[in-house]
Amino acid sequence: MAIMGTFAFEEDFLAAAEKLQSSGFDNISLLSPVPLAEAQKVLGLGKSAVRRFSLAGAIIGALAGFALAAGTALVFVLPTSGRAIITIPPFLIITYEMTILFGVLFTLLGFHVVSDLPAWRDRPYLPAANIDRFVVVVEGAAGEQAARAEAIIRQAGAEEIHHVEEDQ
Amino acid sequence: MKWGNDLSTFVEKFRQYLKPGYYDEFDYHWTMTIDLDRCTGCEACVVACQAENNLPIVGEKRYAQNREIKWIRIERYWEGEYPDVKMGFIPMLCQHCDAAPCEIACPVFATYHNQDGLNTQIYNRCIGTRTCAVYCPYEVRYFNWFTYTWDEPLEQQLNPDVTVREKGVMEKCTFCIQRIRLAKDNAKDDDRRRVRDGEVVPACVQSCPTEAMAFGDSNDPEAKVSKMMKNPRGYTVLEELNTTPSIVYLKKAHAES
Amino acid sequence: MFDHGQPSYAEVNKDILSVMLETGPRYWMLLGTTMSVAVIFFFMPWFYQLIVGVGAAGMSRNAYWGTYLSNFIFWIGLSHSGTLLSAILHITNSPWRKSVYRSAEAMTLFSLMTAALFVMVHLGRVWFVHWSFPIPNQMGLWPNFRSPLMFDVMAITTYLTASSIFIYMGSVPDFAAVRDASTGTRRRLYTIFSFGWRGTAREWHTLGWAYTFFAVFVIPLAVSVHSIVSWDFALSIVPGLHHTIFAPYFVCGAIYSGTAGIVTVMYCLRKFLNFERYIGQVHLDNLGKLLLALSLIWSYINMLELFSSWYGGSSFELEALKFKLTGFYAPLYWEMILFCAFVPLLMFFRKFRWSWNKMLLISILINIGMLTERFIIVATSQPRKFLPNAFGFYFPSWIEISITIGSFAIFATMFLIFIKWVPAISIYEVKETLKPLRRDA
Structure with a gap:
């Protein structure tokens, strides 16, 4: 009631x-x-718990971004332009983008968890x-x-x- | 201890991966020297390349649009004013730079540097962003704007060792990688570890009537190219760009007036 | 804030939703036109080009990048104001943002999609475009994360994802309003879209926090996206492209053309959707001041670019500079300077800033200038690289021109569809700017 x-x-x-x-x-x-x-x-x-999700997402994204770039470079070693295989500066750009991507996605997840939406009933x-x-x-x-x-x-x-x- | 060994291998590998340049030394360092004093600009190399590497004949209209595919071209430069005019030639082909500006650009690794110091182009992997060609300061990368066909019976003369490329793919001089491959296989079959000097001859070098070009492994100090490279006339094109090309030109000598 | 008297809460709902729920024949005619233009001018030539090869376009050895890539930058640039501006104004708490931002963000999304289409059109073998995504495959081959083009792939997909989420989350309460105002299938659809939004204090609270975080993430993202796009050029060693100033130059130019785009879109919304009540003088005035500031920054950076080319004294740079300033495309260059550096100075005068028609004209001129700016970057640097033997000339073919025209129709089509699916002005945020419903009010 x-x-x-x-x-x-x-x-x-x-x-x-x-x-x-x-x-x-x-x-x-x-x-x-x-x-x-x-x-x-x-x-x-x-303060909303969403911020914890954002932080976690950003950290996971940063790690995942660097791991993606560095890890995939090691899976199949293909040297280009006399650069190192693990080239830090360009990989930091990938890290940067992935930090934001995961931050946004986790914030979205956080929104759904905290607000209890979508409502199933x-x-x-x-x-x-x-x-x-x-x-x-x-x-x-x-x-x-x-x-x-x-x-x-x-x-x-x-x-x-x-x-x-x-x-x- | 097994684990300790693994770890030290890992650390060693990791250090290697962080090192700029990556290769300490190439297995072979294929190098070409071109003596401009001997070059007559006869374009025999251009034709030989066309035949060896299945380069399409693009036709008059597309040639006028600057869409021809010539892995090696003779650039002509004019000096002075008519009638006191001098013409110089420079054969221009992929310089196989060790620090190639093109390789870094490819998002799909269609071009990379192999252990022989060759700047390779993998047609199957290319998606046609054309970035490599924009980045190339020597403009020796050529794009298949269309799928080209060979009229009968010209398709009979296609080289079976070389792929025929389809539209949307970048291509360029490979230093006749099919011949390098063959020479390496032969060396292996003969129980030799190394390819002998002069065993690999790219089509352009082979066809040069004045023997202006030499090709070989510059890691081998006894090789012909290694000796040619020591010539004081030697220079590389656009040296200031720090691309470290694998082609050394020998300057045309002028009598001092 | 409101030029024609303050509306009540219920009126806000009614005014904004009526645009979505009532559709006249004029709308369908317009949609039909833009769709046909898109198909005839964009997709049919593209299809032809797919069959024949990229050679159908005017590119050659003189310029491997052509109009497709310059349009790609133009559309990416246009996308730069919506979400970025909306995010900045959100965290700085500017109330005038609220009736403008939804459409601005939609503009971001759609111009980004148009830009992505141009990458597809540009590629030689677009059917293999998935190879540039980090997808595990049986060959164990991954994309080259050292490539500036890979930065682009990552940045643009992230930007597309983040700005879609940003506009969607901002619209959830409005989807609920649509749900309540409609029946049948549309109601069921919007029930799903709105996640069952009720507008409880807890929901508002969570949305507010999440939205602020989206905004905080989006601001550095937007800046990074266009600087990365600039690195596609600047990381090459081509004279005329190899400039350190390129990243700020592109970012500034992007926000500049994006803001001009917002003015154009605002004009259309106001004129054709009867939103005079919600989009008023204050918005125009503020956007005008912003445009003015951006135009001054843009002019300064442009001067710097010329200066550093000239001051560097490298013969290659000087040749490229000479071609740009005095070559075949010099008229286009000076047109760009006129439209983007001098015409916007008119906005120093209130008479121009306060007139919708004059602002529309200025904003369109700015975007024409920015379109040519990108074209000039592509068309004047590549034909003047290093070896004089390879010096050439690039002129777009009819296919490239047609696809360029068609892309505007694609954008318009997407926008027209958008205004029928999403409230073009944020209902709840307009209500926030109204005086609260108080007994004493």
């Missing part, structure tokens, strides 16, 4: 979110049409949340808890309240 409350104004929405958060509801989602730094602050989102959602409404979703609340959540949302000035059955 999920309760969704829609708000027309940002400050009402943020007030409701804060109230819910402080009342001990831990499974709340805050849907907004634009990124809101305040909403992220309410949920206590600080339907989750409580209102299309208006992507246009001009702010939506608070409280999930996993039942009985008295649900009633309490609903009261908080209504009190904060929600326009509408929806109840959605979650498919388990």
